Amino acid sequence: MTEKNAVERQKKIVEILQMLHQGGDFEAAKQIFDETFDGVDVAEITGAERELIASGLNPMEIQTLCNVHAAVFRGKITNQKTPMAEIPGHPVQVMKLENVVLESLINDELLPTLKKWIQQASAGAKTDPTEDAILLQRLQNALADLGKIDAHYKRKENLIFPLMTKYGITAPPKVMWGVDDEIREWIKAAQRAVTPPVSDRYQAETAIEKVAKEVDEMVFKEEEIMLPMVLEVFTPSDWGMIQAESGPIGYTLIPDPLPWQPTAEERQQKPKPSKLAQELNAQAEALATSQQLGSQRPAQPTDRDILSQIHQDVPMPVAPPEVMAKLQAGQGEASESTGPRISVQKPRHRGPVAFGAATSDSSDGRVEIDGTHPARVVLPTGSFDLDQLTNVLRLLPVDLTFVDATDTVRWFSDNGHRVFPRTTAVIGRLVVDCHPPKSVDKVKAILADFHSGKADHADFWIHFRDRMLYIRYFAIHNPAGDYLGCLEVNQDVTDIRALEGEKRL
Numbered sequence: 001m002t003e004k005n006a007v008e009r010q011k012k013i014v015e016i017l018q019m020l021h022q023g024g025d026f027e028a029a030k031q032i033f034d035e036t037f038d039g040v041d042v043a044e045i046t047g048a049e050r051e052l053i054a055s056g057l058n059p060m061e062i063q064t065l066c067n068v069h070a071a072v073f074r075g076k077i078t079n080q081k082t083p084m085a086e087i088p089g090h091p092v093q094v095m096k097l098e099n100v101v102l103e104s105l106i107n108d109e110l111l112p113t114l115k116k117w118i119q120q121a122s123a124g125a126k127t128d129p130t131e132d133a134i135l136l137q138r139l140q141n142a143l144a145d146l147g148k149i150d151a152h153y154k155r156k157e158n159l160i161f162p163l164m165t166k167y168g169i170t171a172p173p174k175v176m177w178g179v180d181d182e183i184r185e186w187i188k189a190a191q192r193a194v195t196p197p198v199s200d201r202y203q204a205e206t207a208i209e210k211v212a213k214e215v216d217e218m219v220f221k222e223e224e225i226m227l228p229m230v231l232e233v234f235t236p237s238d239w240g241m242i243q244a245e246s247g248p249i250g251y252t253l254i255p256d257p258l259p260w261q262p263t264a265e266e267r268q269q270k271p272k273p274s275k276l277a278q279e280l281n282a283q284a285e286a287l288a289t290s291q292q293l294g295s296q297r298p299a300q301p302t303d304r305d306i307l308s309q310i311h312q313d314v315p316m317p318v319a320p321p322e323v324m325a326k327l328q329a330g331q332g333e334a335s336e337s338t339g340p341r342i343s344v345q346k347p348r349h350r351g352p353v354a355f356g357a358a359t360s361d362s363s364d365g366r367v368e369i370d371g372t373h374p375a376r377v378v379l380p381t382g383s384f385d386l387d388q389l390t391n392v393l394r395l396l397p398v399d400l401t402f403v404d405a406t407d408t409v410r411w412f413s414d415n416g417h418r419v420f421p422r423t424t425a426v427i428g429r430l431v432v433d434c435h436p437p438k439s440v441d442k443v444k445a446i447l448a449d450f451h452s453g454k455a456d457h458a459d460f461w462i463h464f465r466d467r468m469l470y471i472r473y474f475a476i477h478n479p480a481g482d483y484l485g486c487l488e489v490n491q492d493v494t495d496i497r498a499l500e501g502e503k504r505l
Contacts (some may be wrong), residue, residue: 011119012036013048021052023155023260089260090241091159092227094251099151099219101253106212110142114208118251121201136194139208143191146211153249154421156222157436158249159242160230162425165433167233167271172226178437186211235269236262245423365481398492403431405483409448419469419490431486450475450486467494 032349084092113172117135120128157180161173190211193204240262247256367378374385386390393400393413398496401422412422426434435443449455450473460471470493476484 009037009040011038012049014051016246017048017052030230033246060470071392083226087245087260089258091155091239091246092231093129094246094257095152095156095221095227097257098254099223102146102149102152102215103219104216105142105145110146110208113138113142118201118205136198139194139204140191143187143208143211145186145253146215147186148160148189148252150184150252153184154227154254155242155246155249155251156180158421159245160226160421162423162429162433163234163238163242164230165193165429167230169233170433172229174228174437176218179221181436181438183214183218185262186214186250190454190472198301212408226401233271235268235271235468236266237418240267243426245425248421249421305460397490397491401488402485403492404485407431409434410485419464419467419492446473447486451483453483461493467492468497469493487499 009406013218016033019029019032030088084090085096087093113135117132117139120132122133122238123262156176157173164170166172184208190204190207193200193207198204198251243260251257288316365377365379368378374387376385377389378384394415396413396415398413399412399415399418399420399422401409402411404410407428407430409431412426414422430442432443432449446458449458456477458473462471472489472491474487474489476487
């Protein structure tokens with residue numbers, strides 16, 4: 001295909017999608033597509049949706065017609081089946097296996113049971129109360145099982161979407177996440193419709209058929225659009241990370257899969273310079289400005305950068321002279337400014353006594369490294385070594401997430417019982433891309449107020465799975481007033497709200 005032909009094909013796909021978004025007739029759009037294309041590559045589809053978003057179309061508007069897009073392209077996508085779908089334990093095989101089970105649940109249990117239940121109330125039919133009750137219970141059980149699709153979607157949203165964003169594939173996650181949330185709500189609506197007393201079983205029929213159709217459409221989008229797309233750019237290491245972090249989120253209607261991991265040789269593979277990856281990354285650069293809320297100032301070296309410079313991947317008790325000189329020069333500059341410092345010292349002793357001062361003697365902190373003792377974080381009110389600090393943060397009875405001044409996720413706590421799942425895939429991702437489309441505008445507004453100084457915190461409380469959650473966002477500033485980022489604090493306050501009286505030591 002020549003470059004000119006590729007451009008013309010892309011324009012035609014955009015025209016067809018625009019026609020649909022402007023209320024055009026579906027059958028007419030489908031006919032134009034069928035007459036123009038023998039087949040279409042997944043990169044062409046996502047490129048067209050990208051172009052619509054880049055032109056100012058709200059992703060929420062795209063998701064409302066997402067199924068129409070899928071229906072137009074169904075049967076015309078040319079990507080070949082990947083052998084990864086057959087590797088036991090591979091995330092692709094796991095997702096496809098879950099989809100097989102979900103399709104079976106819908107087509108072999110939910111819909112046939114619904115049909116029998118509706119026939120129980122059809123004109124002239126004699127209703128058997130016992131049989132009717134059994135069918136209703138089966139519907140409730142099937143919908144309860146279908147509700148477990150939440151784990152399938154959470155793995156996609158928290159593990160696959162962040163990597164898609166990393167490789168510049170930003171439009172599909174925004175659209176699909178919104179549809180995932182809609183499916184969750186439709187499942188809840190169907191469950192309510194079959195909760196006794198059932199006032200209108202035909203309303204329940206409509207709700208269940210809607211759920212079945214939407215889940216089926218999402219299976220198609222995942223397997224024919226999303227998975228072929230990411231298989232072009234994800235490395236074996238990426239898939240290894242997805243598999244390793246999937247367990248805590250959980251699986252949908254299948255037992256825990258085999259613990260697949262890429263081989264050492266596979267981990268050495270780099271992203272292949274495929275046409276799709278190049279096209280997606282080029283478009284991502286063009287959209288970078290519109291996606292970033294934070295400041296555009298150049299990134300400053302972090303403590304991690306300096307520490308890696310000190311050790312240079314070789315164990316050594318003391319930093320090399322040239323690095324010592326660089327750090328000492330940096331300390332001289334730091335004494336005239338705000339912010340934490342790194343102090344590299346020669347070993348003073350080999351005993352167990354902690355080195356360094358008990359506090360930083362200022363409103364700032366510093367990190368002390370002498371090459372013998374564990375690195376120590378010295379704060380205005382005391383100090384920790386890194387092992388102590390790591391485990392203190394792990395023990396906190398609240399969930400913390402730190403977002404830096406460029407609105408990028410940099411760290412989260414993990415005590416093993418987080419209310420909302422977090423995976424290492426979110427590290428380095430813009431925080432707005434970590435929320436479903438329906439929440440993005442609110443997140444942007446909070447961050448804008450933090451950046452401007454209009455607000456320094458935002459509080460919310462919600463009911464979630466029969467628990468009361470308290471969700472707080474705090475703007476972080478240093479003593480000079482510079483904005484450093486945002487801290488999200490989530491806490492389950494159900495038991496706290498139930499406290500009465502006193503319990504003293």
